[in-house]
Amino acid sequence: xxxxxxxxxxxxxVIIISIILLYFKFFREIINVMLISFFxxxxxxxxxxxLVSRGFNKRVSSAIVVVGLIFSTLLIFIFIIPTxxxxxxxxxxxxxxxxxxxxxxxxKINGLKENKLFxxxxxxxxxxxxxxxxxxxxxxxxxxxxxxxxxxEISVIPIMVYYFLADSELIxxxxxxxxxxxxxxxxxKIAKDMDKILSRYIISQLVLSLIVSILTFAVLFYLNISFxxxxxxxxxxxxxxxxxxxxxxxxxxVAIALLKxxxxxxxxxxxxxxxxxxxxxxxxxxxxxxxxxxxPLPILxxxxxxxxxxxxxxxxxxxxxxxxxxxIYENINYHLY
Amino acid sequence: xxxxxDFILMDVKNVKGKKxxxxxxxxxxxxxxxxxxxxxxxxxxxxxxxxxxxEDIIAFDQYMIVNRTLKKDAFPFSKLKTLDVIDVKGxxxxxxxxxxxxxxxFKIKGLILSTGFIKNxxxxxxxxxxxxxxxxDDNILFYSNDGNSTFYTKIHNLKKEDDKL
Numbered sequence: 001x002x003x004x005x006x007x008x009x010x011x012x013x014v015i016i017i018s019i020i021l022l023y024f025k026f027f028r029e030i031i032n033v034m035l036i037s038f039f040x041x042x043x044x045x046x047x048x049x050x051l052v053s054r055g056f057n058k059r060v061s062s063a064i065v066v067v068g069l070i071f072s073t074l075l076i077f078i079f080i081i082p083t084x085x086x087x088x089x090x091x092x093x094x095x096x097x098x099x100x101x102x103x104x105x106x107x108k109i110n111g112l113k114e115n116k117l118f119x120x121x122x123x124x125x126x127x128x129x130x131x132x133x134x135x136x137x138x139x140x141x142x143x144x145x146x147x148x149x150x151x152x153e154i155s156v157i158p159i160m161v162y163y164f165l166a167d168s169e170l171i172x173x174x175x176x177x178x179x180x181x182x183x184x185x186x187x188x189k190i191a192k193d194m195d196k197i198l199s200r201y202i203i204s205q206l207v208l209s210l211i212v213s214i215l216t217f218a219v220l221f222y223l224n225i226s227f228x229x230x231x232x233x234x235x236x237x238x239x240x241x242x243x244x245x246x247x248x249x250x251x252x253x254v255a256i257a258l259l260k261x262x263x264x265x266x267x268x269x270x271x272x273x274x275x276x277x278x279x280x281x282x283x284x285x286x287x288x289x290x291x292x293x294x295x296p297l298p299i300l301x302x303x304x305x306x307x308x309x310x311x312x313x314x315x316x317x318x319x320x321x322x323x324x325x326x327x328i329y330e331n332i333n334y335h336l337y
Numbered sequence: 338x339x340x341x342x343d344f345i346l347m348d349v350k351n352v353k354g355k356k357x358x359x360x361x362x363x364x365x366x367x368x369x370x371x372x373x374x375x376x377x378x379x380x381x382x383x384x385x386x387x388x389x390x391x392e393d394i395i396a397f398d399q400y401m402i403v404n405r406t407l408k409k410d411a412f413p414f415s416k417l418k419t420l421d422v423i424d425v426k427g428x429x430x431x432x433x434x435x436x437x438x439x440x441x442x443f444k445i446k447g448l449i450l451s452t453g454f455i456k457n458x459x460x461x462x463x464x465x466x467x468x469x470x471x472x473x474d475d476n477i478l479f480y481s482n483d484g485n486s487t488f489y490t491k492i493h494n495l496k497k498e499d500d501k502l
Contacts, residue, residue, distance in 0.1 A: 337490045
């Protein structure tokens with residue numbers, strides 16, 4: 001028991017030291033950069049594995065993936081962001097138009113105009129919407145400034161992604177050395193299972209949101225609704241979240257469609273719902289498959305907890321983390337008995 | 338001895354090297370107590386439920402190679418997985434968690450039952466052998482044949498080592 005005691009003491013010391021280190025901004029930034037690079041590398045790993053299976057050298061495949069990443073980021077910046085910001089400015093103007101429409105609507109209904117309660121409710125809604133949009137604009141500007149400030153860290157990320165992709169086995173073997181010898185088999189098994197399930201999940205979610213974005217864009221374009229690009233990207237991004245996402249994504253689209261005419265709003269609603277049904281019942285089960293085999297109820301719970309802790313990002317990360325925990329539990333359950 | 342978990346998520350390819358899918362369930366025959374094959378989940382859009390049977394398995398280790406897939410009907414182990422196991426008096430002994438079968442002929446050697454989260458850690462998981470139970474619709478009946486010995490699998494070190502108390 002003496003040896004076990006010693007191990008426990010060392011382990012607690014390591015944990016306390018790492019918690020203290022986390023308080024220093026310096027270490028937090030380093031860990032942030034590493035985490036972001038790791039997530040990017042892990043999400044791009046399927047492409048890397050595909051290139052390797054086609055016969056490319058490990059380093060060449062990594063380089064191709066990283067260059068592709070830089071290239072597409074540049075593309076996004078040069079082409080999509082100006083269109084995005086143009087459409088967003090018009091978006092704000094459209095909000096004002098919505099306000100005018102609601103006002104004229106309330107005037108048409110006699111009695112509503114005089115109703116003090118209705119007026120105060122309306123005022124609160126306007127205030128809250130204005131606040132929200134203002135805050136959103138501020139947040140976006142802040143993020144852009146933050147992005148510019150941490151330019152050094154940003155430029156390190158592609159290099160880290162390259163090494164995470166090319167030498168992933170080496171890095172993993174070194175990390176495994178941190179754990180006691182007897183548990184290494186379990187750790188490797190857990191890592192293998194997690195890799196299988198998580199990479200499948202990530203690819204399926206990305207492909208799903210891409211498909212939804214393209215379909216939404218087609219629908220909005222066909223119905224001649226303004227800001228198709230912004231709205232379809234928003235819808236695609238929100239679709240990553242399983243049950244709440246599509247609903248949140250539909251709301252802006254229908255609101256903007258309402259601007260054009262109530263009929264186009266109804267059409268938008270119908271088509272978006274159709275897209276949602278196709279995605280939910282046909283495409284999604286095939287892609288996500290039976291591997292993420294958690295009952296919907298715990299998934300909802302995870303989403304709520306994730307949303308409370310980390311907002312939108314929390315909701316997106318909640319399910320992979322939940323799946324990882326389930327895998328760890330199952331493996332420990334198997335190996336312990 | 339194999340357990341169901343050894344095979345779940347294993348990739349399956351055919352002789353030409355084409356990936357057919359991955360194993361998502363174990364198929365059993367309760368009449369002669371053996372594992373007859375595995376159920377595959379595949380990636381294609383068509384809703385095919387493919388099954389592979391043990392006569393067609395060529396080899397397996399990290400992944401499995403098979404001759405062909407069939408659509409024959411077979412009883413999946415997942416239907417047993419959450420059934421209660423009750424004894425003749427009606428007490429619940431445990432809940433089916435795993436199946437244990439032979440390496441050579443795939444004959445079922447027993448079921449591992451979970452007795453409860455804390456009880457698992459105290460007493461261990463109960464193991465029952467095929468001649469001691471009958472599978473019903475809602476649960477499994479355990480009628481102890483000799484009534485002399487009960488088997489448990491207890492918590493042990495992750496490291497495989499010789500017995501030392």
